[in-house]
Amino acid sequence: MIEATWIAFAFGLGLVARRLGLPPLIGYLGAGFALAAFDNQLGITRQDSEILGHLAHLGVLLLLFTVGLKLKLGNLARPEVVGVCLLHFILLFGLMLPPILLFLDVSWQDGLMLSVALTFSSTVLAAKILESRRELRAFHGRVAIGVLIVQDLIALVVMSLASGRAPSPWALLVFLLPLLRPLLYRLLDRSGHEELLVLLGLMLALVVGGEGFEAVGLSSELGALAFGVLLAKHPRANELSDSLWSVKEVFLVGFFLQIGIGGLPDVHALVFAAVISLLLPLKALLFFFLFLAFRLRSRSAFLSAASLTHYSEFGLIVISVLMPQWLVPLAITLAFSFILSAQFNRVSAQFYDRLASRLIPLERNIRHPDEQPVSLGDAQILVMGMGRSGRAAYDYLHEKGYRVVSLDSDPEKVERATRDGRNILYADAEDQTFWQSLEMNQTEAVILTMNDAEAKIIACHKLREKGFKGLVVSHALYEDVARQIEAAGADHTYLTMTEAGAGLAQSVAEQLEGRAE
Structure with missing residues (x-):
């Protein structure tokens, strides 16, 4: 039974990764590549891969739904989120495109798509990193998630243009979704605290949000996120998120397995991945200085940039639409970036403490949106x-x-x-x-x-x-x-x-x- 093999590989290599001081998700990526290496011996069929892909997709939808549950739109529509995201996208795209066209044997259209794909950061990994450190609600966590959501919206637009699929006229109905909030609140209130609560979350994330948005030509990921946001202000939103935690984690293992199982790399793919991974510091520096330019303190800018320093699974989806021959090299690049980012984020706070004396003078001498008090005055x-x-x-x-x-x-x-x-x-x-x-x-x-x-x-x-x-x-x-x-x-x-x-x-x-x- 191939599902048992997936679980065994994921658990075994996840445990090895943890013993080595690495996040388990690195082990899951390695399990995916190991499964790809033993493809013939294990008898993995196309149908098996499709099942794994479906499980991975469910994990992503549940993750975005739970992110939405912790997101307030007021935190998204802020200059340090929208401004940084758009400027970073433009600047990084401009820096990536010339060397890709110069050193790779690709047409300018393919070079354009590769450059776009490499500008995005992974919502899945960043959310996992912030969630594991309990920083989703911290200022830098909300800023990072906000940037990722704006990036995902850009990616969705790119994917729609690349695929040539236009949303249905019925897609305009999404603007009426806020009218559903009282009904959703009532359903959440009446769902109790046990299995009905879990089923409600699954229904909203996977069926109503995921399938519903796809039915009108929109992204299922956007649908899951949207329904999470609709419930974010409910007093039991955190309880709903916690109830889905285990289910989401299991499905996300499938996501990381899927990346690795996509195929084994050749030498050219490894060289490409290594070179592109060396550009990650450039991505981080751009984020850091843009956050400073938008008035964040150096600590918030540093930690937000660290959370965003990796490449995105959305890049794989974009590439799969027009350039499937680049899917494996980009998957390896994504895996490398995940490993490097996970390691760096483990020590990012301590690393900032060492550099604080040098980074704090770079802050703009104005009031910062994340300004913190130094005195409580005469408060009792x-x-x-x-x-x-x-x-x-x-x-x-x-x-x-x-x-x-x-x-x-x-x-x-x-x-x-x-x-x-x-x-x-x-x-x-x-x-x-x-x-x-x-x-x-x-x-x-x-x-x-x-x-x-x-x-x-x-x-x-x-x-x-x-x-x-x-x-x-x-x-x-x-x-x-x-x-x-x-x-x-x-x-x-x-x-x-x-x-x-x-x-x-x-x-x-x-x-x-x-x-x-």
């Missing part, structure tokens, strides 16, 4: 995270006369809270430099209301490392998470649902006592 209480719980805590304490300041790593929330008159500052709890420079001499208590449990744990560690002796309280959905937060330094962690139940019971008891009197 700090509220970290301005979701519903954070806003309620802030407003209650403010009405009681306490001097309160709040922090959040979502620029959109910061802008909204500022308009509402709250004292709020932008800050990323997972940013090492933020904690190193923060002054909180008059702060007596900290309330942690961020959605991400890991961010709360990090904040507790950093607060205690700074020598903060005041009160630290948090909330959590689950008891095991509460124990982790308290182990990191919190004085107390409230179980959200338990406290809500106790509050309801207290309200009932008070009303019954009032009636008795």
Whole structure:
């Protein structure tokens, strides 16, 4: 049974990669090439390859759907996202095209397509890297994902033009999708917390989004992403994303296997891949300096650029349409870039810390969109995270006369809270430099209301490392998470649902006592 062989190869080489200190996905790529090498002995048929390709496609759709669940459109339509993406595309394309035409025996049309394919970065790998480091919600993570989505839209346009397939007139209906949001919210509310929730995610990502968009001549990837974005503001969006995590991970193994199983390279393909991989620093430098030009701090610019320093699976799709003879060389290039990027991103934060003294002077001497505070002033209480719980805590304490300041790593929330008159500052709890420079001499208590449990744990560690002796309280959905937060330094962690139940019971008891009197 060939599926058992795929699983065995993927697990075995994934385990070897992990033992060598490499991400398992490198092992999955190697498993794909190993399967290609033993193609005849294993009896892999075309139908088997098509099944694997289908599984890989499902993995990509689920990944984009979960990325959409964590994406807010306000973070996408920003100058540092759209401007950097378009300028990077133009500049890198202009730098890639001349040497490709000069050194490769290709027509100018083929050279054009190769250059376009090499400008994109991999949404799959970048999302995996950011997700594994819990940085999808960090400022640099949102910027990187935003750039990738704009790149994917450009790739979709290129693919449509290359294939000669125009969208159906029915494609205009996608502009009415926001009208479906109340229905989708109701479905999510009624799906419970078990298998129905998983099935809802699969249906929206694969059937309604994927198949639905393809039916009107649009990309299924765009459809999966769009339906994720529609649900991004729902309070249970994170729960839906978590419920799909295992399914998505398994299908994505098929994606990495598919890249390798596409065929074994010859010497020319290896040389091409090696040379093009040497251009990755150029890609990174362009991103870094463009981010600086668009007012990002050097740390955000560096980490965002590191997350984008690789080539894209969309490039393979573009090439497969018009230049199938270049598919294997480009697949090897993609594999090389994945290996190099995964290794670099493992140490990118530490690498930045070493270079910080040289990179910080390159920042523009203006207000940055990711500016972080150095002092909390005379604030008595700090509220970290301005979701519903954070806003309620802030407003209650403010009405009681306490001097309160709040922090959040979502620029959109910061802008909204500022308009509402709250004292709020932008800050990323997972940013090492933020904690190193923060002054909180008059702060007596900290309330942690961020959605991400890991961010709360990090904040507790950093607060205690700074020598903060005041009160630290948090909330959590689950008891095991509460124990982790308290182990990191919190004085107390409230179980959200338990406290809500106790509050309801207290309200009932008070009303019954009032009636008795």
